[in-house]
Amino acid sequence: STPFLSIRDLRVHFGTEDGVVKAVDGLSFDLEKGRTLGIVGESGSGKSVTNLAVLGLHDPRNTKLDGEILLDGKELITASEREMEQLRGNKMSMIFQDALASLSPYHTIGAQIGETYRKHTGASKRVARARAIEMLRRVGIPQPDMRVDDYPHQFSGGMRQRAMIAMALVCDPELLIADEPTTALDVTVQAQIMDLLKDLQQEFGTAIIFITHDLGVIADIADDVLVMYGGRCVEKGTKQEVLRTPEHPYTLGLLGSMPSLDGPVDVPLSPIPGAPPSLLNPPSGCRFHPRCTFAEKVPGDLCSTEQPALKLTDGRGSACHLTPEQKRELFADYATAR
Ligand code: SF4
Ligand code: MG
Numbered sequence: 001s002t003p004f005l006s007i008r009d010l011r012v013h014f015g016t017e018d019g020v021v022k023a024v025d026g027l028s029f030d031l032e033k034g035r036t037l038g039i040v041g042e043s044g045s046g047k048s049v050t051n052l053a054v055l056g057l058h059d060p061r062n063t064k065l066d067g068e069i070l071l072d073g074k075e076l077i078t079a080s081e082r083e084m085e086q087l088r089g090n091k092m093s094m095i096f097q098d099a100l101a102s103l104s105p106y107h108t109i110g111a112q113i114g115e116t117y118r119k120h121t122g123a124s125k126r127v128a129r130a131r132a133i134e135m136l137r138r139v140g141i142p143q144p145d146m147r148v149d150d151y152p153h154q155f156s157g158g159m160r161q162r163a164m165i166a167m168a169l170v171c172d173p174e175l176l177i178a179d180e181p182t183t184a185l186d187v188t189v190q191a192q193i194m195d196l197l198k199d200l201q202q203e204f205g206t207a208i209i210f211i212t213h214d215l216g217v218i219a220d221i222a223d224d225v226l227v228m229y230g231g232r233c234v235e236k237g238t239k240q241e242v243l244r245t246p247e248h249p250y251t252l253g254l255l256g257s258m259p260s261l262d263g264p265v266d267v268p269l270s271p272i273p274g275a276p277p278s279l280l281n282p283p284s285g286c287r288f289h290p291r292c293t294f295a296e297k298v299p300g301d302l303c304s305t306e307q308p309a310l311k312l313t314d315g316r317g318s319a320c321h322l323t324p325e326q327k328r329e330l331f332a333d334y335a336t337a338r
Pocket of ligand 2: 047
């Protein structure tokens with residue numbers, strides 16, 4: 001069967017004064033309903049840009065999209081702004097790091113959730129208000145029939161995040177895109193929000209794309225993982241595959257600071273030496289080669305001259321010139337340390 005979301009060879013290029021920024025450069029993946037795909041990478045790896053493109057929230061004046069984005073069989077790249085607006089909030093929805101930016105300070109929480117519902121269902125104000133209260137209850141806001149008339153500033157940070165989730169889910173979207181939604185929250189609230197998302201997914205069968213720079217979050221919530229570097233996918237697989245037996249040196253670097261999969265979730269990324277690549281003038285060959293400590297193990301100057309293809313078998317694989325034998329040997333220390 002066709003996957004619920006299917007992205008093929010997506011390219012997102014921005015025109016700038018200095019030239020064309022290739023923020024996403026040939027990305028493909030599928031996502032089924034009821035599953036969570038974790039997209040992980042440093043800032044500037046293209047993970048947020050990819051999802052803004054799916055939502056149709058990129059700036060059409062300077063952004064060029066190529067490839068295919070199929071949502072339930074509908075092509076989104078060629079869809080009109082009106083069609084996209086109808087899909088957003090209804091069939092697909094998003095939550096971001098900053099709830100304050102998504103909520104208007106001038107309207108009550110209930111009015112905002114209700115308005116989203118009315119826009120897509122044509123429900124009456126009375127029905128929409130009841131629905132808002134119901135959603136606030138679902139996301140764990142105490143006394144929702146009272147709090148529904150509060151303004152965003154009367155909510156704590158964690159409650160605002162819950163309210164944003166309530167607004168995102170009010171129309172039962174089939175796809176939820178979460179871009180670092182818990183980054184600004186303390187660890188306890190973060191864990192509560194993650195549990196809430198998992199519960200809601202169970203209940204509604206939502207497909208979730210969870211964007212983060214934090215592998216602890218991935219370990220907690222993802223079914224599948226896609227690792228992005230320099231606008232491309234460098235490794236893909238199930239969470240267990242990617243976190244337990246990484247195949248790409250960049251993933252290995254990202255995992256460097258995680259003592260174990262069962263450890264605390266708030267371990268920061270250990271920085272990988274060197275800077276993320278320029279997307280205006282990406283490095284030749286493998287985009288990771290200027291930072292890769294394994295490049296010297298590859299014969300000749302292959303790493304700096306030839307871009308490694310992403311080789312996938314049943315959705316599992318990586319883009320790196322090292323042979324499987326080399327990886328087993330070179331990454332062995334890592335595997336035993338887990
Ligand atoms: Fe490192 Fe070469 Fe593999 Fe790129 S292709 S990750 S430079 S070993
Ligand atoms: Mg981002």
